[in-house]
Amino acid sequence: MQWINFDKTESYKKLQEIAKAPVDVKTAMAGESGAERVAKYKVPMSNGLVYSYAAKQVDDTLLDALQGFADEAQLTDKYAALYNGEIINTGEKRRVLHQLCRSQLGDDVVIDGENKRDFYVAQQKRAGEFAKKVHAGEIVNENGEKYTTAVQIGIGGSDLGPRALYLALENWAKVNGTLKMEAKFISNVDPDDASAVLAGTDLAHALFIVVSKSGTTLETLTNEMFVKDALEKAGLDPSKHMLAVTSATSPLANNPAYLDSFYMDDFIGGRYSSSSCVGGAILSLAFGPEIFDRIMAGAAAEDALAKNPDIRKNPALLDALIGVYERNFLGYGITAVLPYSQALIRFPAHLQQLDMESNGKSVNRFGEPVDYVTGPVIFGEPGTNGQHSFYQLLHQGTDIVPIQFLGFKNNQMENDVIIEGSTSQQKLSANVAAQIMAFACGKDDENPNKYFAGGRPSSIIVGDKVTPESLGAILAHFENKVMFQGFAWNINSFDQEGVQLGKLLAKKVLAKNTDGALTSYSELLSIF
């Protein structure tokens, strides 16, 4: 396998050439031509989802060139190398094995006599059985009473992914009668975060899950102490209210301070860890392990599609390549993620971490500076809310911001109302379709304030409903998209050295080590 910089590929020049006269979405999406594109430029995902890219600046010539690049850069071979356990995280010399949690892809990876797939699956099974015993009242608090609330204490990947998934299914589970426990989350070192969550929590019936792979994350340990302090003040025994999700070698592991601990390891990065016990423990407590298994099954089905070397049949790869083309040749530096589903309210925040932390890099996998731009900035809020907010800039601003829509035919809560001849869900669906067309085709108007240039590209993932399966598929789609983009840019999507310096300096500040080069700190701090 060859790992070469994007701009050193043959395909790079070809793509550069094509980008000199990019597809005009305004013309392409108008009238009959638009209808044809909608019928043609879509690819089935798993679990009834469809990825539609008709309103992107693509045509067959570009797709052929992107296919050429995918082949030249061996993108699906690299994907296979990853899930088969090669050391893909070159910076930290680690494997990247989160997909083994989903149990299906790839070869067995055996390290020091331990089959990693079996290890991850066994840990999740333990977490699931623990959850079942909690639900059945077999594991109870110091007064023999059932736990009713699960609170995750974690930050970054130990917070954003699991929180996004919980919120995505909370109401679905309520309607389906499968919400076993309410879940809450404490992440910020700002003590008001923990205070506010604790103030609204029945401590005597709460289970706290401390999530830190290393067992040394400062925010998380601080919040753990904060919670223990509160438990003790309430006359409770912290060891009857605490679980740990960590690595088997961390100080939290196998520690009598916790009711139990569940393990992952260094081959599962934080932002990819929702499929491990990091997501599995809290989501099994909240919904039951069967629901978590269904999320994983959805993800695994989507993972399988990502193996296909034909980009027209591989939605994650295609999405990735269109994004690379937009980023490197059309000059778009931002992607807006706009789910038309209230359930996905925090999904953009998860994708923000997943994408920006993975691909916000300036050196290639060998540590050499790259001569091209890499990961874009990701932001988003649910529609239709955003329509009454920042869409103004997306429609009429001076920069073009490509959009990733998500939309569903049905809402989750089976409660709706007909106003002016349509349900709220129908209004929601109509709005997302209308937005795609408005961004693409714009509108002429004699009043220049009401003129829309159009030509603003978007894609959409459409599904029937946010369910465990479709949610898992969407999770996996974006993980795979981001990994493919990392391969395309020849960067390491699996380390995050960029977050270390701030931590280091914060420690120095706290140690009052403000001499020498740190003079400006003490000044800065003196403002405080």
Next chain:
Amino acid sequence: MQWINFDKTESYKKLQEIAKAPVDVKTAMAGESGAERVAKYKVPMSNGLVYSYAAKQVDDTLLDALQGFADEAQLTDKYAALYNGEIINTGEKRRVLHQLCRSQLGDDVVIDGENKRDFYVAQQKRAGEFAKKVHAGEIVNENGEKYTTAVQIGIGGSDLGPRALYLALENWAKVNGTLKMEAKFISNVDPDDASAVLAGTDLAHALFIVVSKSGTTLETLTNEMFVKDALEKAGLDPSKHMLAVTSATSPLANNPAYLDSFYMDDFIGGRYSSSSCVGGAILSLAFGPEIFDRIMAGAAAEDALAKNPDIRKNPALLDALIGVYERNFLGYGITAVLPYSQALIRFPAHLQQLDMESNGKSVNRFGEPVDYVTGPVIFGEPGTNGQHSFYQLLHQGTDIVPIQFLGFKNNQMENDVIIEGSTSQQKLSANVAAQIMAFACGKDDENPNKYFAGGRPSSIIVGDKVTPESLGAILAHFENKVMFQGFAWNINSFDQEGVQLGKLLAKKVLAKNTDGALTSYSELLSIF
């Protein structure tokens, strides 16, 4: 007064020249030089806040040039014209009077015999008195019981600003014993939004505030019907549970369907409307009118500072001008807003609307296309959460993203814990100071993965605590910043034609699908 395009000013060329050799933040912020800059490049705001811009790419030469531009473009004159009631919203031929709600700035504006300041103040007084009667049990539900929850039904500016302000003070009010009623918000047309809020609300003791200036916002009317339906199903009388905030001429005004209605008018844009009854009704119900008055007093004090033509003494103007320099000459297209305060969790979403909807425009105030870029994309999440997420890209990505930090000496909830010799609040403060230095100065390292180029600019607003006064000041600071940038770019920051097309197309889609045949995305699109 002269309204000319930015690139037609004398100052434009001067700034362009300066930007050829911009200040190197890495060198400037190191050691003694950094300490001097921190001491020098700061400006007091109101209510104990300080705006520190030492880590921006500024020096005295640039500041002089920006001052020259501010003078040439008459920016503070335009600000005065605005609050004195000239027709500044040229697109819609309207005045821009939200600052009169804060009661202090400017001349009296009398229209059709009505003094607008008196009108706004009187409406807020009515809303405040209504709230007091609710708190006192003088206005009660159909069973003579007190209301306990206030639910705002609104979208865009009727949601984001009031929600951000409520969340910013909710915990502060709990600690101070001034939380009179819990507030909730329904915004999205996705029926699951309303369903979820209603499922967690004691309907019999809830007051719903329908907020729509025109009284015709589809999402809001739909959600109102949704709520009325739920109230009726619960055997309650909707007219005993509903208030309206609207314009005096809207269908919602003076309507027996509501317990009472409070008015604003066309001179208060949605994203600037938190100071009107749009924010005043819900916040007075939640916290009492005295607290809302304190927010307004904080905002008014900050407004007064924005009158100063000396940019070094006018934090909003200075912040605006540095932003324009970064956007137009340094090529930065994005600003990250990163509050180190859990209380400000939704403040970035409010700023996203305020900034992007105001200044995401491609034509000047006369409708002519501009030849320069305008408003940037705004996004953000609270620190330290973001540090474990997207900061990787901010530190080591290929694009530079300027940062607007906010930090406070004290948290709100007066509950903290000492771990490793420091409180959580001290860790929080240390982290934001450390981040400023890390972004500015970077770090050399033999390992290229651990190399930080530095030179990434940021500013910070520092305060003692998030209180009603400081919150009001921050609200006003950003409103004024955005308006100054609009003047600098010679655009109209007060219309939002870019959101109309989507609405129009959605109606068309719905009109052709009244029989509920929204079965697939491709069908939906083929209609066009």
